[in-house]
Amino acid sequence: MIARALCRRAVAAFGALAWAAGAGALAAEPNFPVTAGQRATAQQVAQAGIPLGELAPNAPDVYTVQPRDTLWDISKLYLKAPWRWPELWGMNLDQVRNPHLIFPGQVLVLEKSGDRARLRVAQGQGGAAGSTLRLSPRVRSNLMASGAIGSLPLHLIAPFLNEAVIFSNDELAAAPRVVGAQENQVSIVPGELAYVVGDVQPASGYRLFRAPTPLLDIDNGELLGYEARFVGTAEFVRPGGTAAGPDGTARIVPATMQIQTARLEVNAGDRLAPLPVRDLDAYAPHPPAAPVAGRVLSIYGEGLSAGQNQIVTLNRGARDGLERGHVLALWRQGSLIRDRLGDPRTQLQLPNERNGLLFVFSVFERASYALILNVNVPVFPGDSFSQP
Numbered sequence: 001m002i003a004r005a006l007c008r009r010a011v012a013a014f015g016a017l018a019w020a021a022g023a024g025a026l027a028a029e030p031n032f033p034v035t036a037g038q039r040a041t042a043q044q045v046a047q048a049g050i051p052l053g054e055l056a057p058n059a060p061d062v063y064t065v066q067p068r069d070t071l072w073d074i075s076k077l078y079l080k081a082p083w084r085w086p087e088l089w090g091m092n093l094d095q096v097r098n099p100h101l102i103f104p105g106q107v108l109v110l111e112k113s114g115d116r117a118r119l120r121v122a123q124g125q126g127g128a129a130g131s132t133l134r135l136s137p138r139v140r141s142n143l144m145a146s147g148a149i150g151s152l153p154l155h156l157i158a159p160f161l162n163e164a165v166i167f168s169n170d171e172l173a174a175a176p177r178v179v180g181a182q183e184n185q186v187s188i189v190p191g192e193l194a195y196v197v198g199d200v201q202p203a204s205g206y207r208l209f210r211a212p213t214p215l216l217d218i219d220n221g222e223l224l225g226y227e228a229r230f231v232g233t234a235e236f237v238r239p240g241g242t243a244a245g246p247d248g249t250a251r252i253v254p255a256t257m258q259i260q261t262a263r264l265e266v267n268a269g270d271r272l273a274p275l276p277v278r279d280l281d282a283y284a285p286h287p288p289a290a291p292v293a294g295r296v297l298s299i300y301g302e303g304l305s306a307g308q309n310q311i312v313t314l315n316r317g318a319r320d321g322l323e324r325g326h327v328l329a330l331w332r333q334g335s336l337i338r339d340r341l342g343d344p345r346t347q348l349q350l351p352n353e354r355n356g357l358l359f360v361f362s363v364f365e366r367a368s369y370a371l372i373l374n375v376n377v378p379v380f381p382g383d384s385f386s387q388p
Helices: 002-026 036-048 071-078 082-089 093-097 137-146
Strands: 062-064 107-113 116-121 177-180 193-197 206-209 213-216 223-227 230-238 241-244 250-253 255-262 271-274 293-299 311-314 327-332 336-338 347-349 353-363 368-375 384-386
Touching (some): 082 116, 177 271, 206 255, 311 353, 327 368
Antiparallel strands (some): 062 107, 107 116, 206 230, 213 223, 230 255, 241 250, 293 311, 293 384, 311 368, 327 353, 353 368
16 A cells, blocks of 8 residues: 555656646746655656556567657557556656657567566667667757657658647738739649748748638637648748839839648738748657646647547647647547436436547647547547546
């Protein structure tokens, strides 16, 4: 009993530290004090590993990392609850936020001691120089080039890291905008030129968005930000300026951009935003430490429902303690029914039922995007989520 109580306190302390560290990196410092005792207990948890009873039934003692593996795949291979990845590796707080990279060909060894187990990389086995590698935040965007495995299949989330954006305010209202093309074209496709007014700099590239729409909380109507549909990308060709007209008056000459890619046809009125460096961090799957609950706001791409490997928008963000790598439980709203064998006027509220798991991969101040990892029935706006 004492050992179990200590374990519960240790897990809670480790979670508190992870929550405070992750949220602090994304938002203002939360009012979540961590005592010296909690910190010491958390470090003990980091060294203790995972209870043997939490290992998956067929967890292998030795496993060679495959090219198509992800951190989530390996978590499922070893754990009943794959979101407990940090405990499996005995991670400290820095490692949760900036985990070592794992490479195909490396050999993972499950070490068991007493009633605990930990996973480690066999020294001198495969991968990059035979060991895990930690990259600084400045160069972690080279994850794909490094050959390391990601948290999730990169082809599922990589496009959304630049395309799915929630602006904290209506900043696109003042952004450069497309005014047209040659020969009065109504729409513009890749390879063609578009003309833009506004402050366009010779940056490496720009994203194009439709006019943003307010993102409102499904529960209380709070403005959570502005969501703009991604249109495509463009590159700077030449700056704009002014030129004298036949009557001597100055006329605005738009800047010239070339359309590179297009999810939708580019139209006059589309707005431009600089193309950021794509962030492909291999963040460790882990549960929220503090209680969290919220709702699915929408299905990305204007769908009515979503299934496995689709993206959903959540009404919680950094200010609520969400961070990248959080694994959340999805719940399906219980139906309202009438008691057919009793009083027909009596309505019965069926309980919510667990429906699947989400993986948070992009966090903004008041909202987030998550990938549906698995689901029993389709997900709809209004469905709820919580810690797993």
